[in-house]
Amino acid sequence: MEEQILLRTLGLSKNFGDVKALDGVSLDIKRGEIQGLIGENGSGKSTISSIIFGIHKASAGSMELSRTLYSPKSPMEARQNGISMIVQEKDTIDMLSVAENIFLGDEKEFKKGPFVDTAKMNAEAKKALSDIGIKDIDVTEPVYRFSFETRKLIEIAKALYYKPELIIIDETTTALSQDGRMKIYEIMRKQKEANKAVLFISHDLPELMETCDCLTILRDGSFVKKIEKSDFSENEIKKSMVGRTVSENLYRNDFEGRMTDKVAVCMENVKTDLLDNINLNLYEGEILGIGGLSGSGMHELGRVFAGLDRCNEGEVKVYGEKLKDLAQALRLKIGYISKDRDTETLFLAESIKDNLTISAWNILKRGFLILPGDEKKFAEKQIEELKIKCSSGNQLVRELSGGNKQKVSFGKLIGNGSRIMILDSPTRGVDVGVKTTMYELINNLKHEGHAIVIISEELPELIGMCDRILILKDGAISKEFERKPDLKETDIINYLI
């Protein structure tokens, strides 16, 4: 059996300054295996993956690849050794074209004299994309023109182009909608069939239990246990992850519907480049869900709500007032968190405290002064409530794990006085424990009379939390569902595709 082990880590540790992110983790990844990796936010999943992929260097411990010592100094070297990774955060460079992004660092493959043979590179990029079933992308366009999800798909194409022996997929599925996920599952299956290996990181437990052959659990940087498929049990896994028993139900239990009939936002025949004739009402004291596939326009609809995208035709009325731009949206107390949180919501180079307080200045103000003491109190409350794992409020946001960044992004809106909240993928990459807290907070906000929109790729989340769900398809609303106990994913999926 020994020869089946593709990659083995021996007592890997990693310190970031005083923070011990990884503490002596040993694990085996076998050929023909899809291994899941799970743990709370900040438990070290991305850290160990980054070490395997050569982004970080381990502080202690070693690795063996096919039984020979392996210590990559860069992702390039990892790729040469047959290891690819799809990272959790955005990994494309905005101004470069799709093709240039795919072959970033490998331009020499396309050398023609002193120049890069662009035509050949573009052709190869097209091929890389069509290999994962994407055909309608112009590879010469700069990537910033594409949606968050498409950029993720471009990264997947890049990772697969090198025909890796081991592919690491770090928290990617929650960034993708149903069809994108299907692609990932398909890729993992093929990898397994070819007797290669997958390390799959996700916070979606049902997904992990469905796709993985075994699960490794990390807690606070340490290995907890490895479970084989035959022994999978949801409660057991959750318990090992968190170290205590977690409540069965993540979502709200009531079916009481919306609180009022007072319209907060009304869209009439809204048309944009991607949206086609949208008519809807959002009420105070309501949680409205919006779902769809990639390219359905669901994220664009969120931007229209927030005054970021303008309508070509039709209008958006907020409390009867016509919405023109972002400044007005803010005046009308519309809060928005973007799916692309790193570039649009957060200040990565700044502290957690500064990030949390910036959207709450209007309520922290005394006269016209914003005092450091008040800021500190406000930030500490959010850090505690959302269990943001950090050394202190002064830690920089860019040093946080993906899920903890998402908590900061979410924390901005809570308690900043917004009456209408547009939450695009609010729980992306957040672990089960904190998800429950977030859902509770959202539900409380609803009862306080806020109008809330949840845009999400995750159908269980929409079904579990929303009073009404609108399904978007090709830019138009294809179906509306009311909250009810027997609503199932399968009922909705038919209207997605």
Add this chain to the structure above:
Amino acid sequence: MKKIKEYQSELVKWIGLVLVTLVFGFWSDWNLLSAYNLNSMIETATPLAIACIGMAFVFAHGGMDISSGAVVALAALGAVVIMNGTGSIVLGVIFAMASSMVCYFVNVIVTNKFGLMSTITSLAIMFSARGLVTYICQNTPNESISIANVDVTMFKRNHIFMVLMIAVVMIALGIIFNYTALGKGARAIGDNEKSAGQNGVAIDQTKILCYLIAGICVGIAAVFKLSSTGMVQSSTGNGFEMDILVCLVLGGMSLSGGMGTKISSALVGSLTYVILMKGLTIIGMNPNTVILVKAIVFLIIIYITTQRTNLKTLPR
């Protein structure tokens, strides 16, 4: 230990200031700190420090300005004409501030409206203001306009008043910079304009106010400059914009702005700069070499600051 780390950059620049003073004090046999030299340094430092403090608002939000020298000339010209015409200093001062504010207002409005780089707009403002001053001066008998029948001693010889002015400006703008939505918003824009907008910072309005603050400060600086030379000519204020840049950089201000921008950089930087320049002159360095030293200091510090910002952590 942690506290020290937190205030490291703040400490470094104060230590720099003390070090420069000690080195040149020692070198010049403490002649550097003689009453005469102290006074002369206060005179140079006043317009410079005030302008730098105002300019911090522009740099904090990621703006860039190279028009201040020309704006000083224009504002001084307006002030001298008004003072001579009305005999009132107050009107002159108000006019200087107002004309400087107009320059900066036009600057920011054009930049916002047409989405230009702020450097380019300020270049255009610089040429227009400088051109106007040169044109007017060339059409006067002495190619310059002198202050006549008003007494500007207060702005010229009253060193206590000067120090007080610096202190008042520093404290007032320091509070705005650190503890109000305006100052915080400006710094947030410097970090990430997109995020700032979505977090509720009124981008255009904040930028306009920042430029107006810079305008007021440059206007005050113009009055001090005018008073010390007693006249305006086509070369008034030449090189002032570069001095401001060197001061800010010397004080450790990141020229791309951001939440970490410290307004104290403006004050410490300009004091260090004035002492450095004075020191070099006292020890007998040739003025052309002084300019060279200025350039080298500028390059070294730019190198250090850009090195620091390149230390980004890797994507996760």
